[in-house]
Amino acid sequence: MEERHLTVDQEPPQEAAEVVNRREVRLEPGAEEKLVLQFMDSLNSYLSFSHSLSSTLGQAWMELASARHSMGTARLNTSLLDLKFHPASTTLKITECDDDAKARFVLRKWVSPEEVGEDEDSNSTKSSVPADDDDEAVRRERAKSLSVFGILIPPKLRAAQQSFERALETLVEMANMQSSFLNSFHQLHQEVEDNKE
Amino acid sequence: MANRAQIPTKSSALIAMIADEDTVVGFLLAGVGNVDIRRKTNYLIVDSKTTVKQIEDAFKEFTTREDIAIVLISQYVANMIRFLVDSYNKPVPAILEIPSKDHPYDPAHDSVLSRVKYLFSTESVASGRR
Numbered sequence: 475m476e477e478r479h480l481t482v483d484q485e486p487p488q489e490a491a492e493v494v495n496r497r498e499v500r501l502e503p504g505a506e507e508k509l510v511l512q513f514m515d516s517l518n519s520y521l522s523f524s525h526s527l528s529s530t531l532g533q534a535w536m537e538l539a540s541a542r543h544s545m546g547t548a549r550l551n552t553s554l555l556d557l558k559f560h561p562a563s564t565t566l567k568i569t570e571c572d573d574d575a576k577a578r579f580v581l582r583k584w585v586s587p588e589e590v591g592e593d594e595d596s597n598s599t600k601s602s603v604p605a606d607d608d609d610e611a612v613r614r615e616r617a618k619s620l621s622v623f624g625i626l627i628p629p630k631l632r633a634a635q636q637s638f639e640r641a642l643e644t645l646v647e648m649a650n651m652q653s654s655f656l657n658s659f660h661q662l663h664q665e666v667e668d669n670k671e
Numbered sequence: 672m673a674n675r676a677q678i679p680t681k682s683s684a685l686i687a688m689i690a691d692e693d694t695v696v697g698f699l700l701a702g703v704g705n706v707d708i709r710r711k712t713n714y715l716i717v718d719s720k721t722t723v724k725q726i727e728d729a730f731k732e733f734t735t736r737e738d739i740a741i742v743l744i745s746q747y748v749a750n751m752i753r754f755l756v757d758s759y760n761k762p763v764p765a766i767l768e769i770p771s772k773d774h775p776y777d778p779a780h781d782s783v784l785s786r787v788k789y790l791f792s793t794e795s796v797a798s799g800r801r
Contacts, residue, residue, distance in 0.1 A: 517787070521778065528770050534697050535772050552692050555699070557710040562685055563702035566740040568763060570678040577678045577762050579740060584702055585683075619702050631700070638697040642686070649741050649765040652783060656762065659787045 506665060513658035520651040527644045534637035541631035550623050550631070563615045564642065576657040581646040583639065584615040679763055684740035687733040687764070688714040689726060689748055691771050698743070713739065717748050727752050739764045747774035749782070756782045 542550045567580040620627045620635065686703045688695050695716050698704075705713045715721070715729040730752055733742045746768040749756050759766060759782070766783065770776035778784050 513787075524776060524778070528776055531694075531697075531770060535693055538693055538697055550696070552696060552716050555704070557706050557712070559708050559710075560704065560706040562705035562713070565683045565685060565703075566681075568679065568681045568684055568740050570680055577765070579765070582683070615702060619700055619704075622699070634697060635700040638701040642698065642701050642703070645686075645741065645743065645767055645769070648767055652765055652767070653762060655787060656783065663789075 506662070509658045509662055509665075513655050513662065516651045516654035516658065520648055520655060523644050523648045523651060527641060527648065530637060530641045530644060534634055534641055537630050537634035537637055541628050541634055544628045544630060545624070554622055563619065564639075566646065576653045577649075578653070579646050579649045581643060583642075584612040586611050586615060679737065681738070681740065684764075685713045685738055687736075687739045687742045688744075689717060689729050689733070690714075690743060690745040690769070691748075692716050692718060694743075694745060694769070694771060717745065723751050727755055730755055734759060734761070734764055734766070736764075741765050741767060743767050743769050745769055745771040745774070746776055746780060747771055750780060753780075753782070757785070760786075 538550075563585060564581070564583045565585060567582055569578045569580070570576070571578055616635065620631065623631065685705050686698070688698055688703070690698075695714050699714070703713070713733070715726070717726060726748060730742070730744070733739050740763060742764050744756070744766065748771075749768050756766060756768075768776065768781050768783075
């Protein structure tokens with residue numbers, strides 16, 4: 475008789491293991507609400523950043539058009555781009571967040587090729603710092619980028635360069651928000667699928 | 672959690688672009704242009720002569736290269752290869768659809784946003800609550 479009236483503590487070992495396994499897979503109710511909030515927050519931020527990007531790019535295209543007007547179309551087009559070996563000065567660092575399986579992108583602006591080589595050799599964890607305008611190396615890289623289109627650079631082209639740099643910063647934030655809401659989405663989707671079973 | 676995608680960590684990854692001339696020129700001014708030893712670039716300039724096949728090939732190449740972290744694609748160009756963009760689901764490189772001068776950004780056409788719209792359907796929310 476005593477064997478029929480089992481308490482939770484006295485469940486047969488196999489059933490207890492199954493219960494523990496199910497709890498490991500399913501989210502607890504509080505965690506699910508937190509995920510939903512995280513999803514909504516990051517989606518809202520993504521949409522805000524995309525509005526900001528549209529505005530920044532609009533300004534950048536206007537400045538580029540002004541520069542083209544003063545320089546002439548022949549001096550500002552893609553036929554001037556050569557295919558000589560040329561590493562990018564502005565790159566990204568990708569890391570993985572410890573608590574979630576989501577990528578984190580960090581913008582690294584105007585890094586000289588020598589610095590890139592040093593970072594890869596030493597596995598540096600230096601995080602991106604927005605380029606300081608007073609930094610000589612940054613000025614040199616910026617000037618190198620502008621020099622593709624000639625020596626005499628009008629102010630509007632410099633302004634366009636800065637606007638596109640701002641657009642890049644916004645895009646990296648959008649990528650981070652996208653990574654965050656996609657991560658939350660996948661976890662919630664998994665939870666919905668598990669509930670159906 | 673099962674089936675977690677592996678995030679490849681990298682200290683110096685590129686931003687690829689598939690966009691119109693002005694957008695590509697602008698971002699090249701910002702320093703993202705890269706030409707490797709084999710003269711391969713991280714951008715494709717789309718104009719009236721660019722074929723859909725070229726755009727598809729560029730998209731496939733950029734999304735399989737290990738040195739690219741983000742692919743920027745003008746939304747009007749993404750619309751030409753929408754089936755390909757819709758079927759892409761890796762975390763890296765991230766695909767960002769951007770506006771162009773003549774085609775403003777429309778969230779309704781964004782592949783990533785379309786994928787998560789499912790979460791807002793009553794079917795998906797109600798099914799777990801019965």
